[in-house]
Amino acid sequence: xxxxxxxxxxxxxxxxxxxxxxxxxxxxxxxxxxxxxxxxxxxxxxxxxxxxxxxxxxxxxxxxxxxxxxxxxxxxxxxxxxxxxxxxxxxxxxxxxxxxxxxxxxxxxxxxxxxxxxxxxxxxxxxxxxxxxxxxxxxxxxxxxxxxxxxxxxxxxxxxxxxxxxxxxxxxxxxxxxxxxxxxxxxxxxxxxxxxxxxxxxxxxxxxxxxxxxxxxxxxxxxxxxxxxxxxxxxxxxxxxxxxxxxxxxxxxxxxxxxxxxxxxxxxxxxxxxxxxxxxxxxxxxxxxxxxxxxxxxxxxxxxxxxxxxxxxxxxxxxxxxxxxxxxxxxxxxxxxxxxxx
Amino acid sequence: xxxxxxxxxxxxxxxxxxxxxxxxxxxxxxxxxxxxxxxxxxxxxxxxxxxxxxxxxxxxxxxxxxxxxxxxxxxxxxxxxxxxxxxxxxxxxxxxxxxxxxxxxxxxxxxxxxxxxxxxxxxxxxxxxxxxxxxxxxxxxxxxxxxxxxxxxxxxxxxxxxxxxxxxxxxxxxxxxxxxxxxxxxxxxxxxxxxxxxxxxxxxxxxxxxxxxxxxxxxxx
Numbered sequence: 001x002x003x004x005x006x007x008x009x010x011x012x013x014x015x016x017x018x019x020x021x022x023x024x025x026x027x028x029x030x031x032x033x034x035x036x037x038x039x040x041x042x043x044x045x046x047x048x049x050x051x052x053x054x055x056x057x058x059x060x061x062x063x064x065x066x067x068x069x070x071x072x073x074x075x076x077x078x079x080x081x082x083x084x085x086x087x088x089x090x091x092x093x094x095x096x097x098x099x100x101x102x103x104x105x106x107x108x109x110x111x112x113x114x115x116x117x118x119x120x121x122x123x124x125x126x127x128x129x130x131x132x133x134x135x136x137x138x139x140x141x142x143x144x145x146x147x148x149x150x151x152x153x154x155x156x157x158x159x160x161x162x163x164x165x166x167x168x169x170x171x172x173x174x175x176x177x178x179x180x181x182x183x184x185x186x187x188x189x190x191x192x193x194x195x196x197x198x199x200x201x202x203x204x205x206x207x208x209x210x211x212x213x214x215x216x217x218x219x220x221x222x223x224x225x226x227x228x229x230x231x232x233x234x235x236x237x238x239x240x241x242x243x244x245x246x247x248x249x250x251x252x253x254x255x256x257x258x259x260x261x262x263x264x265x266x267x268x269x270x271x272x273x274x275x276x277x278x279x280x281x282x283x284x285x286x287x288x289x290x291x292x293x294x295x296x297x298x299x300x301x302x303x304x305x306x307x308x309x310x311x312x313x314x315x316x317x318x319x320x321x322x323x324x325x326x327x328x329x330x331x332x333x334x335x336x337x338x339x340x341x342x
Numbered sequence: 343x344x345x346x347x348x349x350x351x352x353x354x355x356x357x358x359x360x361x362x363x364x365x366x367x368x369x370x371x372x373x374x375x376x377x378x379x380x381x382x383x384x385x386x387x388x389x390x391x392x393x394x395x396x397x398x399x400x401x402x403x404x405x406x407x408x409x410x411x412x413x414x415x416x417x418x419x420x421x422x423x424x425x426x427x428x429x430x431x432x433x434x435x436x437x438x439x440x441x442x443x444x445x446x447x448x449x450x451x452x453x454x455x456x457x458x459x460x461x462x463x464x465x466x467x468x469x470x471x472x473x474x475x476x477x478x479x480x481x482x483x484x485x486x487x488x489x490x491x492x493x494x495x496x497x498x499x500x501x502x503x504x505x506x507x508x509x510x511x512x513x514x515x516x517x518x519x520x521x522x523x524x525x526x527x528x529x530x531x532x533x534x535x536x537x538x539x540x541x542x543x544x545x546x547x548x549x550x551x552x553x554x555x556x557x558x559x560x561x562x563x
Contacts, residue, residue: 082444082469087495090444155447158408162358207405208358238530261530285494285530289537320494 002134003061007194011255011277013310019303019339022279022315023060023332024138025051026068027088031321038083041067044122051123052130058332063131065123065192066140073150074116075108076179086321096152099160102172105151107179112186121190128191139192141184143199144177144219146237151176161201161215173219180223188227196235197223197254203236204243212244217251229253233279236260238317245271261317266305269312277313280306282331284316287323292330299334307339314339344370344383351388352395356402358409367417377424380417385458389414393552407548408447411454418458431462433558436479437488438466440502445492448525451547452488452554459555472505479519485561486554489540491525498527498538507539520557524550 001009001016009016029050030040040046047067055063068089070081080093096102108114112121127137142150148157151172160169187195200206201216224232233256234241234248240263241248248254255276259268261283272278280302287295299314306312314335319328347370354362370380392410396402422429435456437449446468453463464482466474475487487506491497498504503523510516523540524547535543542557544550 082442084442084495086499087442088493090442090493092444153444153446155408155450158405158447159412162405162409163360204401205403207403211358211405238526283530285527285534288494288498289531289533320498322494322498 004134004136006061007136007313010310010313013274015342016310017340017342018336019307019310019341020061020136020313021332021335021339022062022136022138022313023058023319023328024062024064024316025054025319025328026064026066027321028054028319030085036083037085037089041083041089042119044119044124045126047119048123048126048130051127055131055135058328059336060332062136062138062194063127064138065120065127065187066138066196067119067123069140069142069198070150071116071120072142072147072179072183075111075114075183076105076151078151088318091150094152096148096156096172099165099168101152102168102175105172105175107175107182111179111182112190117186124187124190124192132191136194137192138194138196139187140196140198141180141187143197143202144173144180144223145201145216146199147176147180148172149200161207177219177222181226184223184227188231193231195232196258197232198235198237200237200239202234202244202248203239203241205236205239205241209243209247213247217247220252224252224254229255232256233258238262238281242268242271249275256313258315265302269306272311274309274311277311278306279313279315282314282316284319284323287316287327287331288320290327292326295327295330296334299331300338303335303338307341310341344375344379344387347384348388348391351384352391355388355392355410355413356395356406358405360409360413363409363413364417377421378426378429381421381425381429381458381460385414385417385421386460389455389458389548389551393548396546396548402546404447404546407451407546410548411451411458411551414458415454429460432460432555433486433562434462434464434482434484435486435488435554435558436464436466436475436482436484438470438475438490439468440489440491440496441469441471441499441505442501443491443493443496443525444468445490445525448492448547448550449488449490452490452524452550455548455551456554459551461551461555461558472501472509475506476509476513476515476519480513480515484519485558486520486522488522488524488550488554491523491527493525494527497523497525497534503538503540518561520561522550522554522557 032050082092235258
């Protein structure tokens with residue numbers, strides 16, 4: 001079976017030789033090509049090349065098209081990203097510097113015509129042509145209720161979200177939701193078939209369940225209205241969200257859930273059961289200081305909790321660059337070994 | 343004496359309802375309590391109670407932490423203007439986001455709580471070098487440096503907490519200035535603070551204020 005078929009089997013509960021094994025190495029590509037991060041992210045061809053090389057070397061099932069989260073801010077007017085050669089790029093220029101800027105914020109009529117989109121398009125084109133028939137292609141889209149955090153900073157967004165003025169907040173959310181709808185559609189059109197829907201404000205770790213139900217959920221429904229939830233993964237930026245799993249099924253029909261390493265994986269599997277796909281996620285920050293043996297033991301623990309009755313995928317968060325390569329190899333090898341189903 | 347007010351105030355904070363919390367403060371003022379009473383008998387006990395509640399309930403959410411700090415800092419600032427004489431401060435902390443890190447929510451929560459607990463806060467903003475942390479702590483006679491890092495590489499970099507620790511050691515300041523860290527990576531690896539040379543860490547902004555006050559008391563009994 002191809003990795004794409006193994007993923008489909010895990011989602012539907014069909015027989016398969018093993019569970020799907022995903023590995024996310026979005027920031028490792030620059031090191032793979034021995035170039036500075038800024039140069040690496042400047043061309044989709046570089047990102048595709050590095051991701052394909054790492055896919056071949058480690059042998060996991062998925063491939064990433066994500067450049068960096070700040071790419072969305074660039075599509076909305078951000079002019080400066082702070083690149084780091086040892087970690088994740090940061091948004092260094094907030095598009096919304098004061099509340100008056102919200103009225104001025106314009107969502108491009110077609111984001112795929114924006115210069116910042118071209119590296120993403122080029123990357124997806126190569127990935128689709130090289131491995132699209134056999135491997136899931138992952139992409140990343142930020143939910144409307146979280147996108148403002150990279151446009152104005154998390155503290156200013158939290159303040160506006162909680163304290164208003166609420167008409168201004170809702171104007172921003174409407175624009176962000178329009179952007180999210182466009183982005184999801186564009187990523188699908190260009191070949192991504194696993195969309196990580198990043199929604200930290202959809203986690204009770206960020207806001208209360210009442211706020212999720214009353215404020216966040218209606219906007220998430222709007223984000224997904226045009227294209228539906230096919231291929232979407234509910235992801236709260238590594239924050240736990242077991243308490244809203246049922247709500248996400250009922251309100252959004254998202255069937256794949258990226259469970260935080262801080263959450264109870266057994267409880268999540270019980271809640272999701274055979275309705276969808278549970279993604280068991282290793283704490284890859286601890287992997288910085290673990291040995292390969294400790295990494296293997298943790299993979300075994302997670303997989304043994306999750307793989308009974310199928311409907312389970314093993315993965316990681318956003319692998320820090322400081323994690324030793326031996327630990328990444330140990331993680332992938334252990335996931336294949338303990339994830340056997342037949 | 344102000345137990346009923348504290349309960350109503352914290353209920354409002356827990357529901358992230360700032361107007362309701364301010365109503366409680368205004369009611370206490372109109373019932374004859376002084377601005378000093380409001381800060382020392384209402385806001386500070388309320389923040390301390392919130393710290394205890396959050397310690398017992400790790401599921402308290404970020405919005406609640408944010409509002410705890412935001413409301414307490416706002417009320418304290420307004421009341422301080424009305425104090426008959428300036429209050430005695432517990433100590434001073436220099437706070438900022440680590441070099442390369444542009445996230446400011448965490449340190450804003452910590453700063454808000456600290457201000458309400460009568461701690462002087464020198465906020466250096468984001469993307470702060472290790473040298474700037476230590477130089478400022480020396481010139482400001484701070485007892486604590488607090489470094490916030492929301493990303494793994496800014497938490498573990500030699501230019502972040504490890505750099506601050508190296509400078510404190512090099513300048514012989516380790517007994518006078520303590521180092522606290524916080525931010526998402528530390529929640530995922532609770533032993534990470536030791537690896538980056540810090541004296542203490544906290545899993546959230548409200549608890550961080552308590553940890554920092556404890557460190558100040560270690561240095562300045």
